[in-house]
Amino acid sequence: AQTVTQSQPEMSVQEAETVTLSCTYDTSESNYYLFWYKQPPSRQMILVIRQEAYKQQNATENRFSVNFQKAAKSFSLKISDSQLGDTAMYFCACLDLWNTDKLIFGTGTRLQVFP
Amino acid sequence: DTGVSQNPRHKITKRGQNVTFRCDPISEHNRLYWYRQTLGQGPEFLTYFQNEAQLEKSRLLSDRFSAERPKGSFSTLEIQRTEQGDSAMYLCASRSYRAPYEQYFGPGTRLTVT
Numbered sequence: 083a084q085t086v087t088q089s090q091p092e093m094s095v096q097e098a099e100t101v102t103l104s105c106t107y108d109t110s111e112s113n114y115y116l117f118w119y120k121q122p123p124s125r126q127m128i129l130v131i132r133q134e135a136y137k138q139q140n141a142t143e144n145r146f147s148v149n150f151q152k153a154a155k156s157f158s159l160k161i162s163d164s165q166l167g168d169t170a171m172y173f174c175a176c177l178d179l180w181n182t183d184k185l186i187f188g189t190g191t192r193l194q195v196f197p
Numbered sequence: 198d199t200g201v202s203q204n205p206r207h208k209i210t211k212r213g214q215n216v217t218f219r220c221d222p223i224s225e226h227n228r229l230y231w232y233r234q235t236l237g238q239g240p241e242f243l244t245y246f247q248n249e250a251q252l253e254k255s256r257l258l259s260d261r262f263s264a265e266r267p268k269g270s271f272s273t274l275e276i277q278r279t280e281q282g283d284s285a286m287y288l289c290a291s292r293s294y295r296a297p298y299e300q301y302f303g304p305g306t307r308l309t310v311t
Contacts, residue, residue, distance in 0.1 A: 126304040
């Protein structure tokens with residue numbers, strides 16, 4: 083069974099600064115996807131960034147980048163130049179597309195960006 | 198593309214009552230998923246459909262829960278004889294066969310059982 087662990091329940095950062103959210107996972111599969119989803123207060127979940135396990139290169143999307151360490155089963159999210167609109171819950175998730183096609187989520191990290 | 202929609206957005210019900218939620222996926226998406234999110238937790242998988250076929254159900258989905266997607270378009274999730282432990286946010290997501298790794302989420306239905 084797959085598990086996803088987020089050990090930081092809450093984080094805070096000042097606007098324009100950089101923050102890193104941690105995630106570890108466990109899976110017996112060799113082919114899988116990892117995701118970071120953002121859930122703003124009272125708004126729907128949106129995909130921030132995706133990483134295919136077979137790709138060694140870390141994914142980047144504008145101010146968002148990941149540090150994917152496959153051997154360590156670690157998948158952290160770095161947010162650069164933090165903005166007030168980044169305030170949200172952030173969920174790390176794992177997808178075993180070929181066997182179960184369901185997302186397994188961590189418990190989330192609440193990020194507060196201060197002006 | 199109007200996104201995934203869910204109705205109602207909020208539902209308050211008394212223990213023992215039945216409730217039904219509706220999810221309308223993005224129009225060309227063939228897979229539809231239901232997740233449940235309790236306070237302070239990440240979403241947990243409940244079930245998913247490919248077109249009208251229900252392909253997998255979580256053990257979290259007790260006999261009181263039933264989901265349908267009768268014509269392969271919208272889906273309903275019914276909870277019979279609700280219990281206080283059913284209070285949660287129920288999330289629907291859908292995806293296209295063209296992008297199998299990307300699930301688009303709806304805004305959710307928040308259920309409160311009193």
